[in-house]
Amino acid sequence: xxxxxxxxxxxxxxxxVQEPAQREQVxxxxxxxxxxxxxxRGMVSVLVEVDAPEAxxxxxxxxxxxxxxVSSVLRPGSATAHVVRATYDxxxxxxxxxxxxxxTSAVVQAHLAQTWRVAMIGFAPGFAYLExxxxxxxxxxxxxxxxTPRSRVPAGSLALAAGMSAVYPASMPGGWHLxxxxxxxxxxxxxxxxxxxxxxxxxxxxxxxxx
Amino acid sequence: MTDVVExxxxxxxxxxLATVQDAGRRGMGHLGxxxxxxxxxRRYRAAVRVIDGDxxxxxxxxxxQGHFRMRITRDVLVAVVGxxxxxxxxxxxxxxxxxxxxxxxxxxxxxxxxxxVYAAITGWVEPAVxxxxxxxxxxxxxxxxxxxxxxxxxxxGAAPALSVGSFHRDSARDHGGLRVLGLGxxxxxxxxxxxxxxxxSGVRLRGGxxxxxxxxxxxxxxxxxxxxxPAGELIILGPDGGVTGGYPVVGVIATADVDRVSEVQIxxxxxxxxxxxxxxxxxxxxGAEAEQRSIVRRESLSQxxxxxxx
Numbered sequence: 453x454x455x456x457x458x459x460x461x462x463x464x465x466x467x468x469v470q471e472p473a474q475r476e477q478v479x480x481x482x483x484x485x486x487x488x489x490x491x492x493r494g495m496v497s498v499l500v501e502v503d504a505p506e507a508x509x510x511x512x513x514x515x516x517x518x519x520x521x522v523s524s525v526l527r528p529g530s531a532t533a534h535v536v537r538a539t540y541d542x543x544x545x546x547x548x549x550x551x552x553x554x555x556t557s558a559v560v561q562a563h564l565a566q567t568w569r570v571a572m573i574g575f576a577p578g579f580a581y582l583e584x585x586x587x588x589x590x591x592x593x594x595x596x597x598x599x600t601p602r603s604r605v606p607a608g609s610l611a612l613a614a615g616m617s618a619v620y621p622a623s624m625p626g627g628w629h630l631x632x633x634x635x636x637x638x639x640x641x642x643x644x645x646x647x648x649x650x651x652x653x654x655x656x657x658x659x660x661x662x663x
Numbered sequence: 664m665t666d667v668v669e670x671x672x673x674x675x676x677x678x679x680l681a682t683v684q685d686a687g688r689r690g691m692g693h694l695g696x697x698x699x700x701x702x703x704x705r706r707y708r709a710a711v712r713v714i715d716g717d718x719x720x721x722x723x724x725x726x727x728q729g730h731f732r733m734r735i736t737r738d739v740l741v742a743v744v745g746x747x748x749x750x751x752x753x754x755x756x757x758x759x760x761x762x763x764x765x766x767x768x769x770x771x772x773x774x775x776x777x778x779x780v781y782a783a784i785t786g787w788v789e790p791a792v793x794x795x796x797x798x799x800x801x802x803x804x805x806x807x808x809x810x811x812x813x814x815x816x817x818x819x820g821a822a823p824a825l826s827v828g829s830f831h832r833d834s835a836r837d838h839g840g841l842r843v844l845g846l847g848x849x850x851x852x853x854x855x856x857x858x859x860x861x862x863x864s865g866v867r868l869r870g871g872x873x874x875x876x877x878x879x880x881x882x883x884x885x886x887x888x889x890x891x892x893p894a895g896e897l898i899i900l901g902p903d904g905g906v907t908g909g910y911p912v913v914g915v916i917a918t919a920d921v922d923r924v925s926e927v928q929i930x931x932x933x934x935x936x937x938x939x940x941x942x943x944x945x946x947x948x949x950g951a952e953a954e955q956r957s958i959v960r961r962e963s964l965s966q967x968x969x970x971x972x973x
Contacts, residue, residue, distance in 0.1 A: 459844060459940055460846070460885065460888075460912075460915060461844050461885055461887060461888070461915025461916070461917070461918070462844060462915070462917055462918050462940060462943040462944060462947065463885065463918055464883075464885050464915075466882075466883070490689075490690055490692055490693070491693070492692050492693045492883040492906070493693070493883070494880065494881060494882025494883050494907065495880045495881050495882060496880050496882070497880070497882045497883065499882070499883035499885070501692070501883075501885060503689065504918065504947065504951075505918050505943065505944050505947045507940070507941075507944050510940075572881070572882075572883070572907060573693060573694055573695040573906075573907075574695050574881070574883070574884075574905060574906050574907025574908070575695065575905055575907060576695055576801075576802055576905070577694060577695040577696045577802050577804060578694060578695055579695050581881070621695075622802070622803075639694075639695075641792045641793050641804055641805065642792075647691075647694060647696075647793060648694040648695065651693075651694070652693055
C-alpha cells in the first residue's frame with residue numbers, strides 16, 4: 453500500500469486514504485506512534501496536527517506510514533461498542549422510507565439491525581458521522597441531505613443523510629432527514645474526561661426505548 | 664467605598680463586542696471542539712505577559728468593536744494591548760503597558776482597529792470549561808459574551824506588588840498580504856479578494872479568480888484553512904470555525920500570519936502571497952523570536968538603573 457502524507461499548512465499533514473478500514477488503521481497507527489500529536493479523522497483522510505510549525509512533521513509521519521499493512525474490509529466488533537436507545541418518531545421518517553422504497557417499519561428494523569461506526573466528529577462538538585459497518589441492511593446512500601436545511605433541529609434528533617446516521621448533540625441548524633429522537637446526552641462539557649459520548653472509531657447500535 | 668462586593672474586581676458598564684478569551688482549548692478537535700481562544704494570539708499573550716500572567720490560562724477581555732467601560736473596584740494592574748484609545752477616569756492612558764488602576768476608577772477602552780484589543784487584569788479568574796475560559800461563539804461552549812452589569816471576579820487578595828512599567832513593544836512587520844501555503848490550485852492568489860464579512864468563525868471574501876477545486880469529501884479543518892464554496896466565495900476559518908468541513912480547501916494561511924486574519928477589515932482588498940514550507944517555517948521562527956523580545960520588564964530596566972547608580 454502506497455500511502456503518503458502531504459502538507460496541509462505548516463502545522464499539519466494530511467493522509468488521503470482509499471476506504472474506511474484504511475482510515476482506521478492509519479489513525480490507530482499514527483495515534484500510537486505520536487501520542488503527543490493531535491490525530492483527527494476525516495471521511496477518507498487522517499490529519500496530524502501540531503501546535504507550532506515543525507519542519508520534520510512530514511518526514512516523521514511518512515516514515516511511520518511505511519509500516520501500514522494492507523487491509524480491505526472494516527469489520528464491526530473491533531472497537532468500543534455503544535447502545536443508543538431511540539424512538540423512531542422523526543418527522544421525515546415517511547419521506548425517508550419513500551426514498552428507500554420500503555415501509556417505515558422495514559426502515560426502522562433495518563436501522564436497528566445496522567452496526568454503525570463513528571467515522572469522524574465535526575460540524576459541532578460531539579456531532580458524530582456514523583457510517584454503516586459490516587453487512588449493510590439497507591441502501592442508506594439513497595437518502596441525501598434535505599434540499600432546504602432546517603434553521604433549528606432539536607438536540608437528540610436521530611438523523612440520516614448521505615449514507616450516514618447522526619444524532620444532533622445540541623439544538624442547531626441542520627440539513628439531515630430526521631427519523632427519531634434519543635434522550636442520550638451526546639455532548640456535555642461537564643462530563644469529566646468524556647465530554648463526547650462517542651469517540652472516533654467506536655461502534656454504535658440503536659435500540660428502541662426511551663431511557 | 665460601600666458598594667464593593669468581595670471578590671468583585673470590576674463591574675462592566677458598557678461592552679461593545681467583547682468576550683472572555685484565553686489561549687483556547689487544545690487537543691479536543693477529534694471530539695468536534697474547536698480551539699476558540701484569543702483570535703489574535705500575539706496581542707493576547709502580550710497583554711497577559713505584561714501583568715505577569717500565564718499566556719495559556721489567564722483570561723482577557725477580547726474587544727472586537729465599540730466602546731468598553733468598566734468600574735474597577737480594587738487596586739489592580741491592567742494591560743490593554745491592541746489598537747485602542749485607553750482612558751482612566753477620563754484621562755488618556757497608555758496602551759501596551761502595565762498600568763496601576765485604583766479601586767473606584769473607571770477604565771474605558773475605545774476600539775480603533777484593525778483587529779482585536781485585549782485587556783488583562785491582575786487577580787481576575789474565570790471558570791474553565793474543557794480546560795479553558797475561552798468563549799466559542801459558534802457552539803456556545805465556555806466563556807461568555809460580556810454584557811453591561813456583568814462582573815469580573817477573583818479571590819480576595821492584596822493589591823499586586825507588581826511591575827508597573829513593564830511594556831510591550833510590537834515589532835511585527837506587515838508583509839502587504841496574507842502569506843498562504845497553497846494546495847495545488849493555481850491562479851486564485853494572482854488576484855485581489857474583497858472582504859465581505861469577518862467573524863471569529865471565519866472571514867469571507869469574494870471577487871477574485873475562483874479556483875477550480877473539484878469535490879472534497881468531508882474532512883478535518885485547521886485554523887487558517889482557506890475554503891472555496893460552490894458560489895465562488897473564499898472562507899478563511901477562524902478559531903471558532905468548525906473542525907471538519909466539506910468545502911474544498913485551496914490553501915492554508917501560514918502560522919506566522921494567522922493573527923493577521925483577525926485584522927482584515929470589511930470592504931478592503933486582500934492579497935494572498937504564496938509561500939513554501941521552508942519560508943513559512945522561517946517566518947514563524949522569526950516571529951516567535953521577535954515575540955520573546957517584545958516584552959520589556961521593569962525589573963530589567965531598574966537593574967540597568969541600579970548598575971548606573973553604583
